[in-house]
Amino acid sequence: MSVNGGTDVDLSNAVWRKAGEGDGRDSVEVALLADGHVGLRDGKNPDGHVLVFTPGEWSAFVAGVEDGEFDRPES
Template identity: 55%
Template sequence: MEAKGFRVDLSQASWFKSSRSGPNCDNCVEVAFVGGAIAVRDSKNPSGAALLFTPDEWDAFVYGAKDGEFDLD
C-alpha cells in the first residue's frame, strides 16, 4: 500500500484491537503500526481496505478522543 509518502506492506502487519474491546465485539477497528505509519481497518473485513495515517494525524486523533472532541452530545 502506498499513501501519504509511505509505502507499507500490510500483509506482514501485526494488527490489534483495543484492550477495551470485548472478545465477541463485532464493531471494532484494528490498528497496526507499520513502516512509520499507522494503518486502520475494519475488524469484520480484514482483507478489505485500510486507512493509512501519519504519526501526527494519529496523535491528533488519539488526543482528540481522549479530550472528548468526538463525543456525541
C-alpha cells in the same frame, strides 16, 4: 499501499490487534507499521480498506479521542 504523496507502506507483515474490549463484532483493529505509520481497519471486514495514518496524524487523532472531540452528543 501508498500515502502522503506516494510513500509506500507495506501491510503484508502487519500485526493487527483489536482496539478496545468486547466480543469483537463491532471491532476496530490497529497495526503499528513501518516508519511510525498506523493502520486502522474494520475488524468485521479484515480484507477491506485500511486507513493509514502518519505519526503526526495518529497523534492528532488520539489527542482528539482523549479530548472527547468524537463523542456523540447526549440525546
